[in-house]
Amino acid sequence: MQAAASSTALRLAEVRKMFLTRNGQVVNALAGVSLEVGRSEVVAVLGPSGCGKSTLLRVLAGLDDAYNGTINSDRAAGADARTTERLQSATVFQTDSTLPWMTVEQNLRVGLAGLSIDRATQKERIDRYLGLVGLADFRNAYPHELSGGMRQRVAIARALASEPLLLLMDEPLAALDAQTRLVMQQELLAIWAVTRSTVVYVTHDIAEALALADRVVVMSARPGRIKSVHDVPFPRDRDVIEMRRHPAFRELEVALWKSVAEEVGSSLGAPAKPAASTIGVRIDDIARSV
Numbered sequence: 001m002q003a004a005a006s007s008t009a010l011r012l013a014e015v016r017k018m019f020l021t022r023n024g025q026v027v028n029a030l031a032g033v034s035l036e037v038g039r040s041e042v043v044a045v046l047g048p049s050g051c052g053k054s055t056l057l058r059v060l061a062g063l064d065d066a067y068n069g070t071i072n073s074d075r076a077a078g079a080d081a082r083t084t085e086r087l088q089s090a091t092v093f094q095t096d097s098t099l100p101w102m103t104v105e106q107n108l109r110v111g112l113a114g115l116s117i118d119r120a121t122q123k124e125r126i127d128r129y130l131g132l133v134g135l136a137d138f139r140n141a142y143p144h145e146l147s148g149g150m151r152q153r154v155a156i157a158r159a160l161a162s163e164p165l166l167l168l169m170d171e172p173l174a175a176l177d178a179q180t181r182l183v184m185q186q187e188l189l190a191i192w193a194v195t196r197s198t199v200v201y202v203t204h205d206i207a208e209a210l211a212l213a214d215r216v217v218v219m220s221a222r223p224g225r226i227k228s229v230h231d232v233p234f235p236r237d238r239d240v241i242e243m244r245r246h247p248a249f250r251e252l253e254v255a256l257w258k259s260v261a262e263e264v265g266s267s268l269g270a271p272a273k274p275a276a277s278t279i280g281v282r283i284d285d286i287a288r289s290v
């Protein structure tokens with residue numbers, strides 16, 4: 001990875017990724033992904049299961065460097081003067097990534113270990129972010145003593161507490177109930193207003209993508225490439241519930257449903273027309289009912 005231009009946090013050009021499976025099969029996961037993400041911008045990524053979203057995040061996180069194409073990033077440049085107090089990048093993974101032999105508090109502390117912040121600041125951050133995810137009373141619990149949704153909130157708090165310049169999130173709220181998810185969405189907006197992290201946020205939830213992002217990217221069915229990019233015309237200090245009343249929200253939501261449904265259809269080998277239309281339900285009606 002090389003340094004990106006100063007107002008650009010990430011620049012991906014023609015990023016391609018193939019896997020060779022154990023039985024010798026080649027899986028083409030990413031086929032030329034090109035995208036620019038501005039500093040402090042929040043970009044949500046939607047796309048059908050298996051289209052390469054997690055693969056893309058792993059590559060961006062630096063966990064897999066066996067790819068073709070180029071990724072230029074702030075990270076290599078150390079572009080922020082506060083980098084010693086903030087991680088260059090942190091990732092919330094799709095699957096449980098808590099460390100089972102550590103308590104909740106230790107799980108958060110380990111994420112802060114490399115930063116030059118004193119013990120008091122560490123404690124202040126741990127308290128703040130555990131409070132934000134509603135786990136202040138569980139700081140001494142071990143992951144096996146928590147529910148799946150609580151464990152995911154530990155992983156979210158650990159990533160947020162490092163106040164990373166680049167925050168990569170892979171369906172972070174998928175394991176939470178719908179009400180907690182809405183509260184967490186509002187909290188994330190508030191946190192990002194302060195930390196100004198650049199965020200790449202993978203989700204299957206179209207309303208969540210619209211609630212959080214400045215731009216929403218739809219990926220094609222595998223092999224993944226960028227199919228379309230949609231600007232979200234709402235200010236960052238939005239109310240994640242109230243914004244749903246807005247006609248522009250409904251319009252974008254329906255457009256995204258249609259765009260993603262086409263790709264889900266093709267990834268399942270179905271015709272491009274969504275199956276819903278064959279059972280007398282229009283995709284617009286589904287979008288309106290969620």
Ligand SMILES: Nc1ncnc2c1ncn2[C@@H]1O[C@H](COP(=O)(O)OP(=O)(O)OP(=O)(O)O)[C@@H](O)[C@H]1O
Pocket residue numbers: 019020021027028029047048049050051052053054055056094222
């Ligand atoms: N380590 C691996 N070895 C072989 N193939 C892999 C590996 N990791 C991912 N793949 C393949 O790459 C493709 C993309 O997988 P990926 O996990 O990125 O999809 P995804 O978009 O995140 O899906 P989901 O929405 O279900 O999480 C899939 O076909 C998957 O089988």
Ligand SMILES: [Mg+2]
Pocket residue numbers: 053054055094170
């Ligand atoms: Mg995934």
